[in-house]
Amino acid sequence: MHAFDVLGDPVRRRILELLADSELTSGAVTAVIREEFGISQPAVSQHLKVLRDANFATVRPDGARRLYAVNPEPLRDVDAWLDRFRRFWTPHLLALETELARGKRERRRRNPED
Numbered sequence: 001m002h003a004f005d006v007l008g009d010p011v012r013r014r015i016l017e018l019l020a021d022s023e024l025t026s027g028a029v030t031a032v033i034r035e036e037f038g039i040s041q042p043a044v045s046q047h048l049k050v051l052r053d054a055n056f057a058t059v060r061p062d063g064a065r066r067l068y069a070v071n072p073e074p075l076r077d078v079d080a081w082l083d084r085f086r087r088f089w090t091p092h093l094l095a096l097e098t099e100l101a102r103g104k105r106e107r108r109r110r111n112p113e114d
Contacts, residue, residue: 003078006054011037011047016070019057023069026059 006012014036015029030044048068051057058071 003054003056003074003081006050006056006074007078009047009050011039011044012051012056015044015047015051016056019068019070023067025062025065025067027065029068 007016011033015033018024018029018032026045026048029048030041033039033044033047034041048057048059051068052059054074055071056074058069059066060069061067
């Protein structure tokens with residue numbers, strides 16, 4: 001499965017977001033995903049399997065529990081692919097950063113006690 005096929009699903013993206021914050025049990029992932037997306041535990045398990053099979057997530061046993069974590073390597077590959085497109089948004093983000101800094105300076109100049 002291609003990386004963007006894996007990442008194209010909002011449930012799998014959300015699972016990766018959760019795992020990016022910390023290693024989690026399948027039960028913890030399932031609880032959040034069921035609450036946010038209203039899907040069944042078997043459906044969440046299937047998404048976790050897709051992430052494992054595509055190497056985006058790792059799993060390790062911890063007693064009776066299975067702990068999931070992000071595998072950063074395929075995300076590095078996606079980042080490398082996106083690199084050729086950064087020129088489309090980087091100048092805009094830099095300009096925004098400049099304008100935000102200019103606005104902060106102006107507010108401090110007008111209200112020095114803030």
